[in-house]
Amino acid sequence: MYSLNPPSINAADAYSAAVKTIKKKTLRAAYTAASPTVQTKCDAFEVLATNGQFELAESSKFDIAGLLDSAMVELYDKQFSRNQGTAAIRNGIRNAAKNALCPYCGEGYASELDHYLPKTQFAGTTVHPANLVPVCSDCNFEKRAYKPGPGKPAVLHPYFDTAFDLPWLTATVVSGPVGTPVVDFKVGLSQPFPELEARLNQHMTVFKLWKRFGTWAAQSLDNFETLLKTEYGQPMTRQRAREHLRITALQQSGGRVNSWEGATHIAMRESNWYLSSYLKLA
Numbered sequence: 001m002y003s004l005n006p007p008s009i010n011a012a013d014a015y016s017a018a019v020k021t022i023k024k025k026t027l028r029a030a031y032t033a034a035s036p037t038v039q040t041k042c043d044a045f046e047v048l049a050t051n052g053q054f055e056l057a058e059s060s061k062f063d064i065a066g067l068l069d070s071a072m073v074e075l076y077d078k079q080f081s082r083n084q085g086t087a088a089i090r091n092g093i094r095n096a097a098k099n100a101l102c103p104y105c106g107e108g109y110a111s112e113l114d115h116y117l118p119k120t121q122f123a124g125t126t127v128h129p130a131n132l133v134p135v136c137s138d139c140n141f142e143k144r145a146y147k148p149g150p151g152k153p154a155v156l157h158p159y160f161d162t163a164f165d166l167p168w169l170t171a172t173v174v175s176g177p178v179g180t181p182v183v184d185f186k187v188g189l190s191q192p193f194p195e196l197e198a199r200l201n202q203h204m205t206v207f208k209l210w211k212r213f214g215t216w217a218a219q220s221l222d223n224f225e226t227l228l229k230t231e232y233g234q235p236m237t238r239q240r241a242r243e244h245l246r247i248t249a250l251q252q253s254g255g256r257v258n259s260w261e262g263a264t265h266i267a268m269r270e271s272n273w274y275l276s277s278y279l280k281l282a
């Protein structure tokens, strides 16, 4: 999970580029007539984003120049997302993902664009670059049309949320139902910020990261056991295991905070039960 710089192209330029790809003149004119309203909605989006208030976003009933919500969805689906005339904008947003990794989970291949506020409910921002996030297909699928609102905290927005840079993801190794180790993830801030904590928990829940991180962590546990049986050959001591796990945590997280790999290897390193009782390291 990591933050990204917002796309450099603004809402007006992206909208007019999408409208230009429409062949039918009368339809193009209607979209052009709707552009001030679209701009107003994009401006409102920016205010909510800057103030961290996406819960207050009001879904729209778009009806301008004969264009309804569905017309704004079509502008994205039929023009923006597939026309050659908007390819540079689309690709620019998608290629901004660091090492092509999805910012929501930090792990998947960012091959798609997600509407942070769903396009079916927020018609004015369907082609607003700040509402389009490069994501992996799993995150896009799990989020679906998630809409923040009262009692439904907003997931982190990679362009606007600084919480990506605070350490908050921790893990522990516990004994699972059949006595084998399981990694449990938890959200924990060093100081109490209940609102932020609720958002972080919701981020983990909406993208099913508890389960997805848990699955990947299970592979790390397997890998380490295999390593003990092969590479080291001789009995490994707890001390050597801890040193190995410390380096692995650093190496695999690249020093990034809130990396499931970093949290997993630190949890393995710190669990006496895992190292002593389960792996039986002396």
Ligand SMILES: [Zn+2]
Pocket: 102, 103, 104, 105, 106, 107, 108, 135, 136, 137, 138, 139, 140
């Ligand atoms: Zn993802």
